[in-house]
Amino acid sequence: MKERVLSGMRPTGKLHLGHLHGALENWRDLQEKYNCYFFIADWHALTSEYANPQIIKDSIWDMVIDWLSVGIDPKKSTIFIQSKILEHAELHLILSMITPLPWLERNPTYKEQLQEVTNRDLSTYGFLGYPVLQAADIIIYKANKVPVGVDQLPHLELTREIVRRFNYLYGDVFPEPEAILTQTPKLLGIDGRKMSKSYQNSIYLSDSHREIKEKISQMFTDPQRARKSDPGNPSVCNIYTLQKIYNKEGQVEEIAEKCRVAGIGCVECKNILSQLLVNALTPIQEKRRYYRSHFDEVKDIVWKGIKDAQIIAQSTMEEVRKAIRID
Numbered sequence: 001m002k003e004r005v006l007s008g009m010r011p012t013g014k015l016h017l018g019h020l021h022g023a024l025e026n027w028r029d030l031q032e033k034y035n036c037y038f039f040i041a042d043w044h045a046l047t048s049e050y051a052n053p054q055i056i057k058d059s060i061w062d063m064v065i066d067w068l069s070v071g072i073d074p075k076k077s078t079i080f081i082q083s084k085i086l087e088h089a090e091l092h093l094i095l096s097m098i099t100p101l102p103w104l105e106r107n108p109t110y111k112e113q114l115q116e117v118t119n120r121d122l123s124t125y126g127f128l129g130y131p132v133l134q135a136a137d138i139i140i141y142k143a144n145k146v147p148v149g150v151d152q153l154p155h156l157e158l159t160r161e162i163v164r165r166f167n168y169l170y171g172d173v174f175p176e177p178e179a180i181l182t183q184t185p186k187l188l189g190i191d192g193r194k195m196s197k198s199y200q201n202s203i204y205l206s207d208s209h210r211e212i213k214e215k216i217s218q219m220f221t222d223p224q225r226a227r228k229s230d231p232g233n234p235s236v237c238n239i240y241t242l243q244k245i246y247n248k249e250g251q252v253e254e255i256a257e258k259c260r261v262a263g264i265g266c267v268e269c270k271n272i273l274s275q276l277l278v279n280a281l282t283p284i285q286e287k288r289r290y291y292r293s294h295f296d297e298v299k300d301i302v303w304k305g306i307k308d309a310q311i312i313a314q315s316t317m318e319e320v321r322k323a324i325r326i327d
């Protein structure tokens, strides 16, 4: 029996290079080794987008198409929509009864986001309880592993604490999920801030060739390099980070060396990168076109995923109801 892995993504807009290199490539590898469950976290999206739910509705299918187009394989992975499995909500409710409030209030992401996100009011019950819903999402499938970045480790630790508390109170029902630590390249957006749809600084998987070239040409490089004749420092340049992903090993080194002695200009370096990026995204975009014109196939994949996930979720909830004597 392969171990079970669970991961999800919030449908709050188009997917960009950060999603591809930060999550989806890793999912693609994991599905070769584990029994993977990947879900569209639409209820999670509602915690921040409650005033603008249309964006969630508009993003769900686009997101599934992106997943399929980058190689998430429905023969190897189960793809489903969170809100179609009502048992997530039931387990969330039960877990919220046993989760002490200070565990949630000390969550670093919660504090950070409350301060950082100024364009919407996140001081809601749902937003505070976000990690409890996340715990329910994971343990309802008795997932053994969860892929996380270092910054998400406290969330997973909270899930493990909730599991321990549940098992202590009601008997051993859930395994404690373990982290699969993922290394992700730090991708910056066009403006030098973290690539994020909320900053509108992203290169999207669906961008046209013209848009890709325009965006790359606007990207910040080494801020100290004002003229082509100035030597550059590739280690502080976001274009170089992308070169390392998209260019061949020997050529990456060559660019770095030339950059350091002002042997290559940023315009030329960006032109090389634009072409590499276009080459890399073209097959993904061809698959996007295929799935857009075979939309019934996409819907069938997701409906099958929902049915498969539901069987496990329902069986877990029967155990849970028995354990808490509400059966």
Ligand code: SF4
Residues within 6 Å of the ligand: 221, 222, 225, 232, 233, 234, 237, 238, 239, 240, 255, 259, 264, 265, 266, 267, 269, 270
């Ligand atoms: S030459 Fe390339 S790596 Fe060097 S600063 Fe310019 S864009 Fe960055």
